[in-house]
Amino acid sequence: MIHSVIIFNTSGVPRLIKFYTPIHKSAQTVVPKIYSLVSTRPPGSCNFLEAPELDQLLGQKDVDEKLRVVYRSYATLHFVFVVDLSESELGMLDLIQVFVEALDRAFENVCELDLVFHFDEVHHILSEIIQGGIVLETNLDEIDSSVHQAASARKQSFAAANPLALGVGGVGPRNAGLQTPLGWLTGKITGVGAR
Amino acid sequence: MxxxxxQDLIRGLRANKKDESKFIAQAVDExxxxxxxxxxxxxxxxxxxxxxxxxxxxxxxxxxxxxxxxxxxxxxxxxxxxxxxxxxxxGPDTDVLMLTTNLLKKDLTSSPNDTAISLNGLSHTISPDLAQDLSRDVVTLLNHSKPHIRKRAVIAVYKTLVKYPEATPFALTRLKERLEDQDLGVVAATINVLCEMVRREPSGYLSLAPQLFRLMTTSSNNWMLIKLIKLFGFLSPYEPRLVKKLQPPITELISTTPAISLLYECVHTCIVGGMLLHASGDSLAELCVTKLAAFLQDPDQNLKYIALLALAKIVPTHRNLVAQYQDMILSSISDQDLSIRMRALDLLSAMVTRDNLQSIVQQLLSHLVGPDTSSLPTAAQSLALNISSSTSDGAGPILAPTQLSSYRLTLVQHLLTTCSHDTYDNVVDFQWYLSVLLDLTYVASVKVGDQIRDQLVDIVARVRGVKRWAVELMTRLVRDDTFLANAQEEGSCAEVLWAAAWICGENSREIAEPQKLLPHLLQPNVSFLAPETIGAYLQAAVKLFGSWSMELSEDWDSGRIQDIREVVDTLISRLENFTSHSEVEVQERAANAVQLFNFIRADLASASFRPEDDSTAGPPANETSQNPTYPKSLLLINPLFSAYELNSVNTAAQDCIPVPESLDLDVWIVPPPREYTVPEAAPDDDTQEGERPLTKKKLKGKGKRKGKEKMSQAETLGSQTDPIPSAGPSETEEDKAEREKRRLERMELRRHDPYYIPDKPYSATSANDIDAIPVVHLDDLPPLSQVAETQYPSLLRDSASVIPSEPFVVDKNGEMPEGAISPPSSKLDPTPPMVTSSIDTAPQVLSSFPAYVVDEEIPRMKTPEPIKVKRTKKKGVSSAKSRRTVVE
Missing domain, CATH: 1.25.40 (Serine Threonine Protein Phosphatase 5, Tetratricopeptide repeat)
Structure with a gap:
């Protein structure tokens, strides 16, 4: 199964941390360590992270439980999957690709900022691909339609609760800046949230 | 409000990068x-x-x-x-989880959107309690009308079963039905789940094989095929018939599929599923290895990585096939990529045979030595380095793998375990291997000193033929003052000095001029080493002196006496520095050694006027020729250490030694105080105690008495010393003559006893006083002549470097106790051979070596027999009957 999915940027700032199994060390020690190992790898290396200190970091007991760290880098982001032996190594590389493509479809030309401001949305998309550490769906079209269905359900629910709102909480290209007129007004008055 | x-929070965070924590504290308050x-x-x-x-x-x-x-x-x-x-x-210990049961129950049966979100949530947060309460609801959802829900339900059921296995019988049939689902996504999710379940317990799911096999032959979904093939990899070791059935379709997939991930999974399953072990497996194995070798040459590093991964698994069964690609694999060890190096290292360790060990080890060693020219940063790398260092904080520059201490450590550990595998089975030339170990000591610069030390000691104990070479190397190491000076540095492998000192000391006969090594062993810098190493150094110094003085005594030249005195004086002064060491172990060894050498110094001082003494002193003139001309104290130390040769001992040796019949561990050594009563009498026959067959009941009584006996013995000892002087006046002239005769006999004995050194020439006047003092002497020490005979002549002194032409013999099993016929496996031999008798006559091991037991393979020599100390009293010298065993 997949034990965790981590996204961080090239400076090591986490953009998404998802642990499917409890880990014996806190995410705040694991993530920086994985980042330092990933970021020091020379270009052109393979996508499997191996380091002598990794076993100890992930708390591995024996060979059968060995965890593998598979990662892929896109522009300014590193996508890291920690998986065990029942996942195929090359299959995981493809799955990362599926995840990125799903993000790309949802956000239309995804970039790091989308992940920054819609971290909840990224979680929702991931939950259409992996549930509880088991791969749920790999077909991109299926994923996309489920993502859209869930997003529009949230949008409808939001709209029903806030008649004045303009689509906050829905998925869409950078509509985060749009605020409710009331929110916009209050922002103007108090200066809170000014960019 | x-x-x-x-969004505001995130924006705020980005704007307040400088005092983020303050901003967050404020935000948390809000x-x-x-x-x-x-x-x-x-x-x-x-x-x-x-x-x-x-x-x-x-x-x-x-x-x-x-x-x-x-x-x-x-x-x-x-x-x-x-x-x-x-x-x-x-998390699992979140207490509010139990509040969510009803909420989840409701959401699971609500609208599809709610159901989906609650199934997803359930898969993450499920606890045993929740699993028990919700298992039925989740299983019901397996038949939901929407495939999206069914898919999620399949995974949620699996998660439930993990936490609540009692639901398995009821849930599993419903879960298996999902393999026939109309929706392929649901089938794929079911396969994913089954893959996890089968991996945990393969034998329970063999009945699924036909269904899975049908899916495998009909499906075209690569994701699912990968999982199916992986699943069969877990199953087939438990069902031999499956192997036969799977071979044709998998062979076909390997040769036809364009998807490399699927191809790799097929190859991997062939290997782990045991499909290559059958008669028909050889061609398949060849196909697999050819495919993997193609991966190995691929420019894609990922393929190289997984090829190495899979090859390591195929090596144990098809070593020859992999050996063809040895050069290619060796080149991967110098790859820029640490992941690939680690895999290649694993693979190489698995590939090692007697023939290729040397070349592989040499290759690995070359990685540790000097700068890695292949990994000098290229222009692109240094550019990337600049970029990453300008954008990142905390991340170090890109280092070549060989510069990483963690990698070096792994490399050296692999090297050591590979060579020592199966008791050095693959090592042919031990001279070479010892040199490798010494090289490692110098170049490793990681903490592996203790492992190298253990191997050195182990090899010297097991391989007789290499001892002299080992001593030569170790002398070199001890003499290396720069190494000693750097010993405090991180990763200096200073522990090896322990082995060096021990080997030099233990094989001091092999050293040409042992006294020249003494200054190195006792130089002041040594005190910076670890306490156990200092202990070994002191002990080695004593041993070396022992063998040197022995050598001098064999070829005595009275002109040497001044040399010896000087050496002894320096030894004492150097050793005294260590008597105030903070570690008690070092202190004790130093103090012991100082006392021994003081003893020798005193003897040497008296030795110069010995020639005159001899003529005037008590012993008759006809015995002067037999008297040693050298100071006897020269022979003091060597027998302490060389009486017995140290061999490696079989791990089962202890089991082969029968437990003495009289030994009952339940018996009180000292009885509880409340049972104390006045002893009836001091039994004199306690020497026979061991021979008497004792019943359990008797033993108990015996045990109670034992303590009393000790007490009474002490009393009798005290009381018996008194009557002796009082008996003086009443003794007759005959008695006196008899006593005088015995005294002379005894003196004669002492004359040959290296442990008895008179500070005065013998005289008849002090006889009474001397006799009244009980003399304690150690029993069972071999006579001097015997010790000299057992020493085999050192070849080293004849020719400096003789290279033994005969192959090295490794003592793999180790020593077994004498007369032990029963092999280690059959411990339940009804009549285990008695070995005590032979041990009795053998000289005792004076356990003078610190912490020899480094690993299980080489424990100490033999079951240490307690040393018998016999207290000889005035009348007890000649007759064995009245010997009283005080300590047994």
Missing amino acids: WERTL IRQEIKSKDMELKAAAVLKLTYLDMLGYDMSWASFHVVEVMSSPKYHLKAVGYLAANQSF
Whole structure:
């Protein structure tokens, strides 16, 4: 199964941390360590992270439980999957690709900022691909339609609760800046949230 | 009340990078207010912000109740926030989980959207209690009309079963039905789940094989095929018939599929599923290895990596096939990529045979030595380095793998374990291997000193033929003052000095001029070493002196006496520095050695006027020729150490030694004080105690008495010393003559006893006093002549470097006790051979070596027999009957 999915940027700032199994060390020690190992790898290396200190970091007991760290880098982001032996190594590389493509479809030309401001949305998309550490769906079209269905359900629910709102909480290209007129007004008055 | 949304929080964070913690503290304060609000929207926004901060490492466990509140909101967009927060922050020990049972029950049967989100949440946060309460609801959802829900339900059922296995009989049949589902996505999810279940317990799912096999031959979905093939890899070791059935379709897949991931999975399953072991497996194995070799040459590093991974698994069964590609694999060890190096290292360790060990080890060693020219940063790398260092904080520059200490450590450990595998089975030339170990000591610069030390000691004990070479290397190491000076540095492998000192000391006969090594062993810098190493150094110095003085005595030249005195004086002064060492072990050894050498110094001082003494002193003139011309103390030390040769001992040796019949571990050594009574009499026959067959009941009584006996013995000892002087006046002239005769006999004995050194020439006047003192002497020491005979002549002194032409013999099993016929496996031999008799006559091992037991392979020589100390009293010298064993 997949034990965790981590996204961080090239400076090591986490953009998404998802642990499917409890880990014996806190995410705040694991993530920086994985980042330092990933970021020091020379270009052109393979996508499997191996380091002598990794076993100890992930708390591995024996060979059968060995965890593998598979990662892929896109522009300014590193996508890291920690998986065990029942996942195929090359299959995981493809799955990362599926995840990125799903993000790309949802956000239309995804970039790091989308992940920054819609971290909840990224979680929702991931939950259409992996549930509880088991791969749920790999077909991109299926994923996309489920993502859209869930997003529009949230949008409808939001709209029903806030008649004045303009689509906050829905998925869409950078509509985060749009605020409710009331929110916009209050922002103007108090200066809170000014960019 | 103007609240901030998540977006505002993130923007604020980005704007306040300098004092982030202050900003967050303020934000958390706001959240604490908002989260208590009655407005659900506001509460949810606060929870969402908290979830974001949780990712940055701020605790949100205090808000778990509010999370449940948001989860229970009827509005879907709020519910989604609540579930997300729960997924991220709830753990197995979150106490509010039990509050969610009814909420989950309701959501599971609500609208499809709610069901989906609750199934997802359930898969993350499930606890045994929740699993028990919700298992039926989740299983029911396996037949939901929407495939999306069925898919999620399949995974949720698996998660439930993990926490609540009691539901398995009821859930498993329903789960298996999903393999026939109309929707391929549901089937794929079921396969994913089954793959996990089969991996945990393969034998329980063999009945699924036909169904899975049909899926494998009909499906074209590569994702599912990969999982199916992996599944068969787990199953087939448990069902031999499956192997036969699977071979044709898998062979076909290997040769036809364009998807490399599927191809690799097929090859991998062939290997782990045992499909290559059968008669028909050889061609398949060849096909697999050819495919993997093609991966190895591929420019894609990923393929190279997985090829190495799979080849390591195929090596144990098809070593020859892999050996063809040895050069290619060897070149991967110098790859820029650490991951590939690690895999190649594993693979090479698995590939090692007698023939290729040397070349592989040499290759690995060359990695440790000097700068790695192949990994000098290229222009592109240094550019990337600049970029990464300008954008990142905390991440170091890109180092070549050989510069990473963790990698070096792994490399050296691999090297050592590979060579020592199966008791050095693959090592042919031990001279070479010892040199490798010494090289490693110098170049490793990681903490492997203790492993090298253990191997050195182990080899010297097991391989007789290499001893002299080992001594030569170790002398070199001890003489190396720079190594000693650097010993305190990190990764200096200073522990090897322990082995060096021990080997030199133990094989001091092999050293040409042992006295020249003494200054190195006792130089002041040694005190910076670890205490156990200093201990070994001191002990080695004593041993070396022992063998040197022995050598001198064999070829005595009275002109040497001044040399010896000087050496002894320096030894004492150097040793005295260590008597105040902070570690008690060092102190004790130094103090012991100082006393021994003081003894020798005293003897040497008296030795110069010995020639005159001899003519005037008590012994008759006809015995002067037999008297040693050299100072006897020269022979003091050597027998302490060389009486017995140290061999490696079989791990089962202890089991082969029969437990003495008289040994009862339940017997009191000292009885409880309340049972104390006045002893009836001091029994004189306690020497026979061991021979008497004792019943359990008797033993108990015996045990009680034993303590008393000791006490009474002490009393009798005290009382018996008194009558002796008082008996003086009443003794007759005959008695006196008899006593005088015995005294002379005894003196004669002492004359040959290296442990008895008179500070005065013998005289008849002091006889009475001397006799009254009980003399304690150590029993069972071999006579001097015997010791000299057992020493085999050192070849080293004849020719400096003789290279033994005969192959090295490794003592793999180790020594077994004499007369032990029973092999180690059959411990239940009804009549184990008695070995005590032979041990009795053999000289005792004076356990003078610190912490020899480094690993299980080489424990100490033999079961240490307690040393018998016999207290000889005035009348007890000649007759064995009255010998009283005080310590047994």
